[in-house]
Amino acid sequence: MKRIAVDMDEVVADVLPKFLTLFEQFNGRRPSEEEHLGKKLYQLPGGENLRQALFEKGFFADLQLIPGAQAGIQTLMDQGYEIFFVTAAQEFRNSFEDKYDWLLRHFPSISWKNFVFCGDKSIILTDYLIDDHAFNLRTFSGKGLLFTAPHNISETEFTRVNNWAEVLAFFEQENLANGAR
Known part of the structure; x- marks a missing residue:
């Protein structure tokens, strides 16, 4: 087998929809798809705090x-x-x-x-x-x-x-x- x-x-x-929502909460806007092609959202200006969310209990529970x-x-x-x-x-x-x-x-x-x-x-x-x-x-x-x-x-x-x-x-x-x- x-x-x-x-x-x-x-x-x-x-994971992306949750990150997009968090990015918008932190920055008051959603990044365009062109902005994040080829990189993770937390690599964008304003996305530095996104990675911290991965360490929080519950982040992965409702993907x-x-x-x-x-x-x-x-x-x-x-x-x-x-x-x-x-x-x-x-x-x-x-x-x-x-x-x-x-x-x-x-x-x-x-x-x-x-x-x-x-x-x-x-x-x-x-x-x-x-x-x-x-x-x-x-x-x-x-x-x-x-x-x-x-x-x-x-x-x-x-x-x-x-x-x-x-x-x-x-x-x-x-x-x-x-x-x-």
Whole structure:
């Protein structure tokens, strides 16, 4: 059985709307998409305080789902893939419980045994990793898929998937190339 590691933030959980709301609260305006293409919102002038929100209990508790993520994960499971959620939670100590509960609520068919909270994703030994950060894919030993987010728009090093429909299309092609499951 092939294994897929799936990052949480900006792959299945949408952090951007919450950051945009906080940016507006702090600055009285929302940044345009052009302002933050190729960077994180907290790298913008006026965004310096946003990163602090990641350390607060509850920040990760109510994130929106990325469209298509639930159905996409279920389709991959139905095709025989084993799914692991892999998230770098150590940096934000208060995120553990929020992320754990969020995953249980939105992906109840995935066992808690398939939740991996780590700091360095190079330890992950799955066949595939879907992540929004190229630095995680650079140290990964399997096939990395870069999930599009505004901050990674200029990355060209990895196979890019813009949404969950493209993730499923990628794995459909993989199945055809490797013989149907």
